[in-house]
């Protein structure tokens with residue numbers, strides 16, 4: 001019978017789950033590309049320089065894509081621009097300077113009920129690469145130096161503007177033979193374009209030194225004025241100790257300021273000369289603020305150009321410290337220190353993050369940013385929901401801002417209405433930081449099959465039902481775990497004696513074949529944990545045995561039949577006693593208090609003196625304590641009796657029982673029935689049932 005019931009339940013559950021399986025799965029869009037703001041350069045009016053921008057996002061149902069230009073829909077007159085709304089690809093054919101600006105991708109997921117969620121990417125800045133002409137070239141300078149001296153030639157101030165990746169270069173003999181001046185141990189071009197000679201040599205004498213600006217993308221070079229350098233020979237080149245001639249520090253504060261995540265560049269140029277072949281120029285070493293040597297290639301550090309350049313990758317605020325360069329040769333060494341300054345658009349303290357909540361719960365979004373140390377704090381965050389400003393016109397009961405608009409709480413979320421993406425912009429003097437977090441609302445975990453919280457077994461063959469079945473949003477499959485008496489079982493295993501099907505979650509204990517010990521072992525609290533990443537539900541089921549009658553029944557089989565008879569007899573006796581007790585208790589309930597004294601006093605008698613006279617005080621007053629206790633005793637009796645029988649059934653003679661039964665009081669109450677045979681009725685030894693002597 002029970003088999004069938006369980007099976008029917010299982011079938012019903014499977015069917016139910018199948019139906020639920022068709023419930024729609026919703027997931028807001030999430031753009032994975034472009035993942036960071038970036039710049040893209042193009043050559044305008046160049047047939048081979050079309051711009052391709054990709055966008056990809058996840059989401060269920062699959063999102064559709066669009067691209068915006070400077071935060072507005074793209075207008076047809078902007079240029080030959082196509083957007084593939086399915087793949088997210090943006091193509092700009094033959095781009096002109098008109099399309100320069102910020103492009104951002106938008107991925108929209110539309111749910112079956114028509115509600116949609118919109119994710120907005122970081123923007124891609126599109127710029128036309130360009131190198132202007134070098135205007136009004138006046139005659140260059142005449143520079144004279146002696147052999148062994150430090151010489152530098154500055155790049156002209158009116159250098160042309162270059163947009164896109166650019167470099168300074170130097171050329172000599174420009175009119176005769178186009179020859180590049182290359183960096184080496186002795187020669188260096190710094191970040192401002194100045195050409196340095198650590199020590200001059202006579203062959204440096206040239207009529208046409210020209211600074212050049214090159215644009216890698218444009219593939220063009222613009223050269224400046226021609227400078228004349230004349231190096232005169234000396235009879236003996238004097239040796240010189242290192243002297244700092246240029247550093248990022250001497251070049252001014254601005255040269256030391258970098259944006260976070262950019263590559264920091266610090267430079268030091270020392271003059272100096274010693275007449276040691278191969279070691280003429282000073283060596284350069286770098287140290288951090290703790291005076292530890294900086295090793296090229298270790299951490300984010302790279303040292304280049306014969307030690308003159310220290311590069312620090314992806315700068316952070318912690319890099320905002322003192323750096324020291326040291327130029328050394330055999331004559332001595334010189335140090336220069338500089339303080340790197342890392343500035344940043346607002347730095348996330350708690351960036352906006354996507355969150356998933358079970359329906360009905362609140363969702364909290366944080367958009368907390370700060371400025372770099374020592375800089376002006378950022379403005380309050382500006383929020384958008386699905387790209388629409390939340391400055392006004394939103395429901396304040398639904399969307400609650402706190403902590404200076406740095407925290408947004410979406411109240412009592414609903415799957416049908418609240419799946420959305422929130423955009424947050426925080427700006428300071430350096431720039432804007434943009435973050436996005438999407439809210440997904442899922443159906444909560446619901447327990448659809450829950451057995452009785454408390455199950456008592458009264459006979460072998462009983463089935464303990466432990467089947468717990470739950471449903472939740474199909475986006476997150478449920479996992480189940482068993483706990484029993486503080487032991488955790490992994491997802492595939494169940495506590496002892498539990499018949500468990502991991503696929504249907506059907507779980508029960510068939511007590512038919514359990515031994516007595518096993519019957520006792522299955523008592524306890526079975527806890528089912530039903531959970532996924534975002535929610536956990538516990539179901540507790542307590543199993544106990546109804547007073548161990550099973551144990552009695554079980555042991556009966558091993559005893560002779562007379563014991564069965566005895567047990568039955570005793571049970572019968574117990575029943576009689578219970579009935580008697582019941583009557584007594586009932587009577588007392590009706591009368592309110594122990595009746596003897598009251599009734600007799602009412603009748604004009606003094607029970608105490610009467611007792612004294614008859615010498616029966618010890619006996620009759622003794623039971624005074626019993627009526628109060630008797631009710632609780634009756635409750636315990638059922639437990640007490642079989643236990644006594646179990647261990648003591650031989651000596652528990654019916655004749656003794658008869659004797660005991662004779663100890664009824666005049667009012668029908670009884671004493672000593674359950675006391676051990678050793679304890680004699682108080683009437684014989686004048687001992688109060690508590691053990692105290694009354695006489």
Ligand SMILES: *[C@@H]1O[C@H](CO)[C@@H](O)[C@H](O)[C@H]1NC(C)=O
Nearest residue numbers: 002003006463510511512513
């Ligand atoms: C319980 O076990 C007994 C004996 O093995 C078997 O006859 C009975 O069908 C089982 N009941 C269930 C519900 O499995």
Ligand SMILES: *[C@@H]1O[C@H](CO)[C@@H](O)[C@H](O)[C@H]1NC(C)=O
Nearest residue numbers: 033052053054055087089090
């Ligand atoms: C854009 O996607 C296309 C197709 O997946 C791929 O061929 C191309 O390399 C991608 N372009 C960029 C810039 O990632």
Ligand SMILES: *[C@@H]1O[C@H](CO)[C@@H](O)[C@H](O)[C@H]1NC(C)=O
Nearest residue numbers: 253257339341342343374375
């Ligand atoms: C760092 O640079 C920023 C921006 O130029 C400036 O405001 C700030 O004062 C500089 N900090 C230091 C310590 O130089």
Ligand SMILES: *[C@@H]1O[C@H](CO)[C@@H](O)[C@H](O)[C@H]1NC(C)=O
Nearest residue numbers: 483484485486487523524525
């Ligand atoms: C189970 O663990 C809890 C907490 O660790 C403890 O309070 C309780 O006594 C334990 N129960 C058993 C049966 O060990």
